[in-house]
Amino acid sequence: MATDVTNMVEGKGAMPAPRASESSLSSLIGGIVDDAQKLIENQLSLLAHDLRKEVREAKETGMALGAGLGLLSVGGLFLLFMLVYLLEWLARPSLELWVCYGIVGAVVTLIGVALYFRGKQKLDHLNVVPEEATQGLKENLQWKTNPN
Numbered sequence: 001m002a003t004d005v006t007n008m009v010e011g012k013g014a015m016p017a018p019r020a021s022e023s024s025l026s027s028l029i030g031g032i033v034d035d036a037q038k039l040i041e042n043q044l045s046l047l048a049h050d051l052r053k054e055v056r057e058a059k060e061t062g063m064a065l066g067a068g069l070g071l072l073s074v075g076g077l078f079l080l081f082m083l084v085y086l087l088e089w090l091a092r093p094s095l096e097l098w099v100c101y102g103i104v105g106a107v108v109t110l111i112g113v114a115l116y117f118r119g120k121q122k123l124d125h126l127n128v129v130p131e132e133a134t135q136g137l138k139e140n141l142q143w144k145t146n147p148n
Helices: 002-010 018-090 097-124 131-145
Strands: none
Touching (some): 018 097
16 A cells, blocks of 8 residues: 555656646647537538539439420420310301411410419429538537637
């Protein structure tokens, strides 16, 4: 027992040297900062990957929608011509051909306006950025700037 007290007083026992603890504390803090930086880099990489994936899917979807819309437009145009001539045939003595075009054109325009505003309303609520990756990145950046 006397040896333990003597060793502690002389600095040989259980009490570590102050420089060693400062060194280990600074290396511990440095390791934490390095891990936080790696975590933030990984989350940025994940966010970039998610964004690239979403853009690729949006591009493929846009191309398919564009091709479908083009064919639908051509087919719809022929059906509208058919509808104009059908209306003129049904009301042969009383309506001129130009009036039939006007009636069909007005109906199609009203439907188009309604669809436009519905699509615009949906577009206003569209969220392109992945929420989970963004939220995790915000939390880590907040922790890095203010660890308390």
